[in-house]
Amino acid sequence: MNFYGKILLAGLLLLTGGSPAMGQQLSQEELERWFESDDPHPPAGSTENVNEGNLVFLQQPPDKPVHHHHNKLVISALSLSTGWVWLQQCHANMDEFSRVQILFKKGRIRDLAITRADNISESWVEDNSVQLRDVRAGARLCVSGWTQALENRENGRFTMHNGPFMRKFLDGYYPMRVSMDIDYSGTGLRLVSVSPQQQTGFDVDQRSEGISFNAWFEGRLNTELMFRLAVVN
Template sequence: MKRPALITLLVLLFFSFGSITNGSNEISEEELERWFNSDSLEPPRYKEVNEGSLVFLTHQPGKKLHHHHNTVTILPNSLNDGWILIEQCHTNIDKVSAAQILFKAGKVKNIKVISSKNIEKTWVEGASVQMENIKANAVLCVQANTRSFKQLADGTYSLRNGPFMRRFLDGYFPLHVSLDLNYAQTNLELIDILPATQSGFEVTRMDGFVKIDTIFEGRLHTEFHFKQKNL
């Protein structure tokens, strides 16, 4: 019997900033494929394992990466109830028998699968989206409301996301994340972003919008800090 492989693509939790180290790791597709099709309970061997430390990559690995694109909208009522709208599309998903997208239970609602391609079966299960029999060039787009926008004690606001991660067994592998944040419907002013702009983590600011583009290993958390504009 083939052993199903379960890859966790994304978890939306509270903010907890990760440490930054240097390094890189990868398992060959051939080695993964051999393990998926075997009855062995021993995980595949790989040269170096990232155990969750955040590593920004300045050069894209040779093969196509799983790309996780997010569109996040802060709505006018988000300032009162904390709920925001997210839309996310995953491309180049790992070719495996099973994978899942996880959200923080109790902090998500209205999860919908908007579209999928080259995935035999998708369904919403609790605070997750489950996938079975993922083929090459797979695409999955989902939509949800998450309660991740919070007013702080000093009257400012914080939007916390993450950790974004591509995890297999006990290792973390390169992931391409892009995020478009739209807060133009509010009277908010962006104060700060964490992590700060740096090599491998690009930030573009515009009036009412901010864009992030990054390739990394490990667990990535982001935080956007806002204040209300003076009227």
């Protein structure tokens, strides 16, 4: 899928997930207020036992809500020749920041539109990005568009790469949740493999013409889905 993104905090909070790179920028006042407070934890979570980027699936969800990044992708018969896939993407449990930018890889997104923005003062599409002002507690954002996500490997084989997904603060990575639903009904595609393999913290629900996964993790998550056509002409 060639989704690429990164989130930055302390000067910046970097969040990565799906096709976007989401940058949540702290003002100098906000940054100084946190550094001068008695709270030893950054907005993303505890600094104890900081994860430095290694992927660790969580044995159970964190006690407090964390950023949830959800994608719904619809692969059509036309996608097999063009690579373009319909995308619906939502962000929930967003952190409070004065300025947020969600950046999609240029040339791989089109017809980008905001479909929902709750507890956000201003939101607008600017080229291959979504710009937000005054993201408040309980904020939720949803967008839609077309993403060039499916790669034709010839001989009836296709791949979709997602990630890296991450939530980064300074040199540490903190918990986040990523879920994805992929519908490929009516295309003749059959799922061959999913990477990583299903395990605690990475739940996979495979159906005849669709797949979903739900991940709770720290570090950097990349996923790979491999498909083949049931019948190759």
